[in-house]
Amino acid sequence: MVLPARSTPTVAIFASDRGPGDPERASLMGEVGRVFARKGARILCLAEGGVIPVPLITAARAAGGAVEVLADTGIVLPPALAEVPIQVLPDHRERLAHMAATASVLVGLPGSLASATALFQTWASGSQLPVVMLNRHRAFEAIRGFAADVLSVSVPGHDRNIQFADNVEDLWNKIVWIGEQRR
Known part of the structure; x- marks a missing residue:
């Protein structure tokens, strides 16, 4: 029996290597880059305002992954x-619109307020893309509470559009699950 080939997603990852907890955040980005690359995902990320998620990009490329960077005019890799x-x-706004048009899922990693804001702006632009957030150290707990208290009663099927993961493998599994739910 031949199973149909699964298409791997283009994942827009919102991450920052600036702010408190840099060493742990860098390690986490590296783990996400490696795992997603090994699973065959194409990674799309922002580089703007001098912030480049270098650990994410480096780890994904080292694991043989495909990465594309959307940058402002001041970025030099x-x-x-x-x-x-x-x-x-x-x-x-053009960068965020391109991410929304290209990606099949938006992923938020614990990071700076700038990366969380860019994630929210992309999602709120009406893109209808699912969002999965890595809730490491309760980084997205306020959003999780909002989803449980407000979205659950006002947006039918919100759980097919917003998910929270506790670790990197869970993050990948939620991305796959959301993709299957949207088919």
Whole structure:
């Protein structure tokens, strides 16, 4: 019996390597990059305002993954990332719209307020994309509470659009589950 090939998702990952907890955040980004690359996901990420999720990109590329960077005009990738495809879009809204049009799922990693804001702006733009957040150290607990208290009673099927994961493997499994639910 031949099973149909699963298509792997294009995952827009919102992450930042700036702020408190940098070493742990870098390690977490590296783990996400490795796991997602090994699963065959195509990773799309933002680089703007001087913030580049280098650990995510480096780990994904080292594991053989496909990564594309959407950047503002001020971003220069480090020499070690010279082979990473980069698309420069000067306008922030244009970058977020491109992410929404290209990705099949939005993923939020614990990080800075800027990365969480970009995730929310992309989702709120009417893209209808599912969102999965890695709730490490309760980073997205306020959003989880909002989803449970408000969205659950006002948005039918909200659980097929917003998920929270406790670890990286769970994050991947939720992405796969959401993809299956949306077919």
